[in-house]
Amino acid sequence: MTALVLHRFPLGPFPYDRWLAELDGGVVMIAARDKIEAGGERVPDGPGGYRHLELVDSFDDEELIDRLARDLAHEYRVTHVIAHHEADLIRAAALREKFGLAGQLPAGVLPFRDKVLMKRKLADAGIAVAPHTVPGTADAVRAFAAEHGLPLVFKARDGFGSIGLRIVRTGEELAERIAEDFAPGTGPREDLLLEAYVPGRMCHVDGVVAGGRTVMSWPSQYQYDLSSFQADGGARVDLTLDPSDPLTPRLLELAQEALAALGGPADFAFHAEVFHTPDDRLVVCEVAARPAGARIRDVLTAVFGVHPVELASRAHTGLRMPALREAGDGAGWERLEPVRMAGQVLMMKRPGTVRGIPLTPEEPWVEFYGVFAEPGEVLAEAAISSDFLAAAVLSAPTREVCERRLRALGARFESEIVID
Numbered sequence: 001m002t003a004l005v006l007h008r009f010p011l012g013p014f015p016y017d018r019w020l021a022e023l024d025g026g027v028v029m030i031a032a033r034d035k036i037e038a039g040g041e042r043v044p045d046g047p048g049g050y051r052h053l054e055l056v057d058s059f060d061d062e063e064l065i066d067r068l069a070r071d072l073a074h075e076y077r078v079t080h081v082i083a084h085h086e087a088d089l090i091r092a093a094a095l096r097e098k099f100g101l102a103g104q105l106p107a108g109v110l111p112f113r114d115k116v117l118m119k120r121k122l123a124d125a126g127i128a129v130a131p132h133t134v135p136g137t138a139d140a141v142r143a144f145a146a147e148h149g150l151p152l153v154f155k156a157r158d159g160f161g162s163i164g165l166r167i168v169r170t171g172e173e174l175a176e177r178i179a180e181d182f183a184p185g186t187g188p189r190e191d192l193l194l195e196a197y198v199p200g201r202m203c204h205v206d207g208v209v210a211g212g213r214t215v216m217s218w219p220s221q222y223q224y225d226l227s228s229f230q231a232d233g234g235a236r237v238d239l240t241l242d243p244s245d246p247l248t249p250r251l252l253e254l255a256q257e258a259l260a261a262l263g264g265p266a267d268f269a270f271h272a273e274v275f276h277t278p279d280d281r282l283v284v285c286e287v288a289a290r291p292a293g294a295r296i297r298d299v300l301t302a303v304f305g306v307h308p309v310e311l312a313s314r315a316h317t318g319l320r321m322p323a324l325r326e327a328g329d330g331a332g333w334e335r336l337e338p339v340r341m342a343g344q345v346l347m348m349k350r351p352g353t354v355r356g357i358p359l360t361p362e363e364p365w366v367e368f369y370g371v372f373a374e375p376g377e378v379l380a381e382a383a384i385s386s387d388f389l390a391a392a393v394l395s396a397p398t399r400e401v402c403e404r405r406l407r408a409l410g411a412r413f414e415s416e417i418v419i420d
Contacts (some may be wrong), residue, residue, distance in 0.1 A: 001080065002025030002028060002076050003079070004029075006083040007085075008031075020314070021049075036055075059088075074099075079101060079102075104268065112264075112287060119132055125258075128282065134189075152168045152174065152196065153166070153197055154166045156193070160288075201276050206270070209264060209270065210311065210312070213327070215315075216335070218240055219241045219247065219255075220299065234347075237346075238299075238343055239343025239344070239402050240399060267316040269292075298344070341396055345407075348387065349381070350381065351381050355419065370388075370391050
């Protein structure tokens with residue numbers, strides 16, 4: 001068996017060569033040079049532990065990536081295609097379909113990528129979602145605004161990483177948005193999704209399905225507004241909910257219902273975002289058939305003691321699962337239980353010249369720490385919600401202690417990071 005990995009991340013946090021070392025045909029990878037460099041890593045000058053490592057400048061050239069993926073899949077007789085970035089899910093599914101490989105196919109990916117189809121399937125299953133429409137025209141936007149009021153949320157129908165996400169709060173902002181999105185001569189817009197604003201704190205449930213069963217799953221809560229990543233100059237904290245929190249079982253159950261409604265494959269990682277409203281309702285925002293972004297993967301690793309991407313990749317390739325125990329009914333594996341709580345604290349990149357960076361924290365509960373700029377470096381505005389200047393993952397026995405540690409480190413970030 002040989003796995004082809006489509007990889008637009010730094011290499012260090014994802015050692016597929018070690019995770020999938022038992023594959024007799026090895027691992028073939030297409031990796032992005034710009035992401036490796038952005039992660040502060042040295043670009044490899046050879047394949048390392050991979051059977052073949054194909055480096056591209058970036059994944060921006062879609063035709064090049066498609067051609068390379070097809071050629072490598074054919075040359076190395078690939079049996080499994082792995083992709084854990086939202087932008088590559090359809091590409092990986094198309095490769096599986098073309099070569100007759102196991103895993104999620106294009107028809108199965110669409111409910112997770114097309115937000116309109118996603119919300120329809122969720123609503124049909126009785127799951128609450130925000131009122132929404134594909135407005136198509138400026139008049140349709142105005143009619144939706146008249147019915148639902150402001151704020152309104154504009155987003156790409158197949159977007160990810162909060163790219164293009166805009167919250168319109170005033171009539172003036174709405175007029176500006178309409179003028180930008182529906183300029184004369186543009187024609188009907190089928191790529192734009194318009195939603196009524198849902199108040200409340202955003203929660204997320206992250207996990208892994210293996211053999212058709214959820215074997216890892218846990219909820220967290222963002223302590224910040226996701227859409228503010230380009231304007232937020234302070235520390236952004238996100239952390240897990242305690243097992244005793246009344247919200248925990250509700251979120252876990254809702255995530256299971258959403259996955260069932262969308263029809264995920266037998267083996268995959270997932271990231272579900274859910275609003276918890278002031279009147280205690282749970283409203284699903286989106287569900288993705290891939291691991292979470294930011295440092296949530298490291299948070300899950302701290303909580304469960306195993307990396308979710310490793311778990312999902314081993315499940316997809318049919319390798320043994322030493323981190324899991326057989327279920328009593330003999331039909332799969334038992335669900336992992338959390339061994340601690342964890343969270344992340346983030347600082348976004350912002351325009352200017354870096355003059356000071358944080359001192360490296362040395363507390364034993366720091367599970368991950370990274371600074372992604374150097375003094376003297378000139379930064380641009382954050383382009384995506386995971387465009388960090390600094391990030392850390394901390395653990396603790398309880399959520400309360402974890403939040404206290406995260407806030408303290410966040411205050412250090414705010415005082416020690418200096419950008420002119």
